[in-house]
Amino acid sequence: MLTTTPHLFDDATRVAAGDSRWSGHTSDDYWAFVGPFGGVTASTMLRAVMEHPQREGDPLAVTVNFCALIAQGTFDLDVRLIKANRSTQHWSVELTQGGADVATFATAVFAVRRPSWSYQPATFPDAPPFETVKPYSTRSLKMSWVRQYDFRFVEGEPQLGLAPHAAPAGAFSKLWIGDTLPRKIDVLSLLSMSDAFFGRIFHVRNEFVPFGTVSLTTYFHAGADDLAAENISHILATADARIFHRSYGDQTGELWSPDGRLLATTTQMAYFKA
């Protein structure tokens, strides 16, 4: 059942309208190790563009660069339409607090998605239905954001709390992700979920190490109307990593609708100390 009352996610990503200057606030419900969960920060910045009166079309490509820690409280969003063409728009959003340096910097390409030849070479990952998979217990984890998601691992469930692996384990995970309080998937929650994988290094080493996403890029392969028609509240996701080297590692991910449509793909670079 999808909720119709205000959802924590909508509260966490709420923005107040300005002309080019918008504002938002961090959410204690979506807190990570030392700052807000990056997925919600990204979605809040995207929301400011989505709600901007000049916005046309759907998000196509979003890149978020995490420049500095965001403190608990309010922040300003400087939203700028860099260039508009007939069917695309290029936006930038800068997040600042109290007039200090930019803490998060995002660019977003929007497009009016016209009908075209369509072809999906990617293969829908095999998985038992969402309802039949055991939810992952987040009780032992201190970060509040993980409790806002219903993770159901099909492959690569982390065994955090046990001893670190002697040799590196696989970096691949396959899991269902939904909001704990079910919420219909839209571009905002999809962007947030694209950053809702646990750090690949935690999977590979089976231990927490200092970690932080530096740059996140997510591509949308479905229009807002495609998503609305799907009418879903969870996605099937895969995540993997290719390399950890000199304090940085990558992550790739795919986000699928339960009936096999590729909704979004994502990649990120993250800092680690190990």
Next chain:
Amino acid sequence: MLTTTPHLFDDATRVAAGDSRWSGHTSDDYWAFVGPFGGVTASTMLRAVMEHPQREGDPLAVTVNFCALIAQGTFDLDVRLIKANRSTQHWSVELTQGGADVATFATAVFAVRRPSWSYQPATFPDAPPFETVKPYSTRSLKMSWVRQYDFRFVEGEPQLGLAPHAAPAGAFSKLWIGDTLPRKIDVLSLLSMSDAFFGRIFHVRNEFVPFGTVSLTTYFHAGADDLAAENISHILATADARIFHRSYGDQTGELWSPDGRLLATTTQMAYFKA
């Protein structure tokens, strides 16, 4: 043999120093269908940061959004250090011509890459050595940029010029890429090569259709000193696509050193008309 005389690529990506205002020029040697080859535009924008007196560290993540056509001739680059931390820097570069709207917009994260635990779960693709693979003939192609590269296909060589495929073919390619006039691989040429795959849709349909990259993101997994130590003039690359839908398709790619080190990964969204 690596050249020590000025290389076309260095001429094509040359920038003139300013404070925050730099300038560059398009190159007829790297021309695509209706504008400059995006890889060289990206590298020129990165070069302005590389040569900036405040730059510290190596590029880690670069995103380039292609907003509008770039006309033949000179352009201005507005280079801005958005935020500097102890070991990372966040830059933006805006390319304009004649005071008009932004035509290309790039963000770059730089990092001083410290030693760390290192692990490469990605598998080095099998391939016969560069020297034993036949160069791809670019004679029938009008775009000048393709002649600046020595493409040697191991898998997925396009058969452009023959009839379009009746059913979609595979989107995967594996190939060696080097500069036609060999040039030691550095971060600049690596970024350019990350955009030097033929549009995936050309492979899948075996025909040219109107096509243009909208957003490109490349991650560097080797420091400048790692690259210098490799001392190579060609890379082994793979490229693939996951979906083509409503006028946009994606591409993913990996760029490997000949001895099996993952140097860079890349992804892009491109417009197509089909």
